[in-house]
Amino acid sequence: MAAFLTKCILDFFIAFGVVLGGTLLGGVASVLVMEPPTTRMLLIAEQIKIWALVAAVGGTIDPIRLIESNLMIGYISPAVKQIVYIIFAFIGATMGTSLIQWICKGGGGE
Template sequence: MLAFYQNILYNFFISLGVMIGGCLFGGIAATFNGHPPLKTMLDLCEKIKIWAIIVALGGTFPSFKVLEIGIFNGEIRGLVKQVIYILSALLGAHIGYRLIYYLESSGPL
């Protein structure tokens, strides 16, 4: 049971880290290339959100396999666990997106 809660936290923080790290380093690259960093960061947030979720889940095939077994073989417990893992990763990616979005909107007054 402890591993279940640990995996929820891992999924959340991995997807959050992918979002924030990817967008921040993308903003640095945009600065070096002469593009507006905050606009580039927002564009990257929209593009890498799904990838942050996939990275947190460890790829798509194990997740789909668990979903398939849960749906077709009636193993509801595994299905519920996988849905919670997906929601945790989705929440982490969304919070990362919102943090970058708030960073952009907190410009000079």
Template sequence: MGMFITQMMTYFAISFGVVMGASIFSGIVAILTLQPPGFAMKEVAEKIKIWALVAAIGGTIDPFRQIESNFLDSQYSPAIKQILYIISAFLGAYCANKLMNWLSSGGHTS
């Protein structure tokens, strides 16, 4: 069970880091090109979420194949683990997107 939680946290952190890193660097580029950084950061945070999820789960379709083959073989535990890994990666990207929206709006909620 410990390795499962560790892996979920890793997927969360990878997708969180991809969204945050891309957003921060887009803000830096916006500043260097004399553009407003807040808009660029929000836009990139929104657009890169799916790629953060793909990067976290390994960039291939293999996790989805594992889910399919495990369900077809009536082995539900490995399939559920894969689904939870994907959900964890999605939550990491989602949380980073929300944090970046909040930070780029000056800490004000809209």
């Protein structure tokens, strides 16, 4: 159980970090090329979210294959674990995107 929770937490923070880091560095790059950083950062945060999820769960199609193969032979537990890992990565990527949106829009209740 500890290994499962460890992987869930790692997937969450990897996805969160990919969105946050990629977007912040994209904002720095936009300043260098004289573009408005907040506009570019909001766009990057939305575009990078799916890639953050892919990076967190393994970077290939293997997690999806694992779900399919286990369900086909009737093993539900490994498939559910993979789905939970994907959910944690999705939550991390979404929270990273929300944080960037909050930062770029001023964090006020507009």
